[in-house]
Amino acid sequence: RSEALDALNSMYKDYYAALEKADVVITKTYVDAATQQAEYDSKIDNTDPTDKPYMQAGGYSEHHTGLAFNLRNDDSSWFADNCWKYGFVLRYPEGKESITYVKNENNHYRYVGVPHALYMKLNKLVLEEYLGLLETKTFNARLKLDDGTSDKYETYAVKAQSGAETEIK
Numbered sequence: 001r002s003e004a005l006d007a008l009n010s011m012y013k014d015y016y017a018a019l020e021k022a023d024v025v026i027t028k029t030y031v032d033a034a035t036q037q038a039e040y041d042s043k044i045d046n047t048d049p050t051d052k053p054y055m056q057a058g059g060y061s062e063h064h065t066g067l068a069f070n071l072r073n074d075d076s077s078w079f080a081d082n083c084w085k086y087g088f089v090l091r092y093p094e095g096k097e098s099i100t101y102v103k104n105e106n107n108h109y110r111y112v113g114v115p116h117a118l119y120m121k122l123n124k125l126v127l128e129e130y131l132g133l134l135e136t137k138t139f140n141a142r143l144k145l146d147d148g149t150s151d152k153y154e155t156y157a158v159k160a161q162s163g164a165e166t167e168i169k
Helices: 002-019 033-044 049-054 076-086 114-122 127-135
Strands: 025-028 068-072 088-092 105-111 143-146 152-155
Touching: 002 076, 002 088, 002 105, 076 088, 076 105, 076 114, 088 114, 114 127, 114 143, 114 152
Parallel strands: none
Antiparallel strands: 025 068, 068 105, 088 105, 143 152
16 A cells, blocks of 8 residues: 555665664565465464464455555664654564464564554554544544654544445544
């Protein structure tokens, strides 16, 4: 997706400017559901049973959304500390496996947008926790987001109405 790619390019440029290194290797980006399923099928029979809840079948991986990437570099802490500024979150941090059902992947990032990424970082939330919080927000009780600049955001959830249209205020 172009918005995520633009943010990734901006993050990479700032990484290079800050550390004067170009040692970042993107190891995985878009993967279609069929390829993910084939990878899942090839591993599922040869995997320790305790790892199976953490494997993602085709259609369940974020890589087919165009919003996620994996990287390899020696300065992953720079990305973990700064990714929110570009709208990314470290998607599967250590200690959140029981919530995400994915083992710690300190190299997997997902684009969510700057205000959402900042809120998740400040509150130490993974996407599942953040979405659960958003489900409790209504138009009259909105979640207020501040991206650290003059920009301010508010967000809330709207349940789809039965029928063809849902009104969003």
